[in-house]
Amino acid sequence: MRGSHAAPRARILDAADTLFYERGVRSVSVEDVVGLAGTTRMTLYRHFTSKDDLVVQYLRARADRERAAVAGIVAGAAREEWDALLDLGAWIEDVVSADGFRGCPFLRAAAEFGDPGHPVRRLVAEHRAWYRERVARMVAAAGVRGPDAVADRLVLLRDGAMVGGALRDVGTVGALRPAFAAVLGTGGSLGTGG
Template sequence: MARPDQAVDEAPTFVVGRPARDGGQSPVARRILDVATPLFYGQGIRAVSADVIIEAAEVTKATFYRHFPTKDHLVTSYLLAIVEGERAAVSQWRAQYPDEPGRVLLAYARALIAEVSSPSFRGCPFVNATAEYPDLSNAVRSAVGLHRAWLRDTAAELLAELGVREPQAVAVALIMLRDGAMVAGDGATGWGVSEALLRAGHTLVRVGLDPVVTD
């Protein structure tokens, strides 16, 4: 999955900020996003002002606001870039494991575990954004909602391919496990997050695969 504490290695498929004259990605807008990404994730979105980003990106205020009319426009691009990174990772796993949806789900879980175990882990960027932006009408929350819908639909699609009953319901349960793992971090007692996540996820999928017993 995309690491939100680092600049995304590849440019998002959407155009960040104001497009260049040819309609492509502006290098300046891309640089602003690359600078803002680790700051937003590491310090918190509200804690990082536009002025801090402008100074770090070495651009003028006029340039910044030409690409991002408000700071929330930049925050939305930050979240959408992470969505693109996760989508690219899942597409890669699906290509790597054709007709093996269970292995794709496991690959996502292992990537999540690696992220949670990282010393630089600061929680789920989407959960963090939800806490900082309570207004549901804000564009930032729309980006969060896009990610949630994609997660749910992708998990449900993979579960359906696997033959799980009620894939939408099981997908929601798996996402709840994901959120819990990201909130708990790697400091949980007992087995720890990694073991608990894999075991609980496996149990949910197995129950969904078991035939229904009727009297």
């Protein structure tokens, strides 16, 4: 978390990120956030119109970091898109195996906000659509047949790894890179024949 000399908005977002991720959105009050940020309710509401707005901005910051990480993976594997996909699987494996991992912040937020029209759910849907489309483009560039179906399976593997990691069932996620390779190598059939 940033020090007390950071701008109030940044401190509030950092505090929200820590608390929302550790405890869940609904269980964290505005008072909890301003207490950790070392600021006041008035300052929070000067920067965010509501707690829901703060949640959306927290998730937007998380989405930006994830997009930057994926861009870095793609840039680092400039040799071939296939390598980038395998590296994506390895990166997800590292994320879900890390100390303090509590699950996908987007899936967790979606579970707390049931209304698909709520701004939080809309942001989650937007981010998931971006992720799936990005994976589909990577799959197509790698020359794998049926990129949409393969991307759907890779996203499903990612979601399963996120749940397994949150439950600390690291054994279920310890082979994500090979699982990505298997899906890519079979055109997405997951070895179900045909």
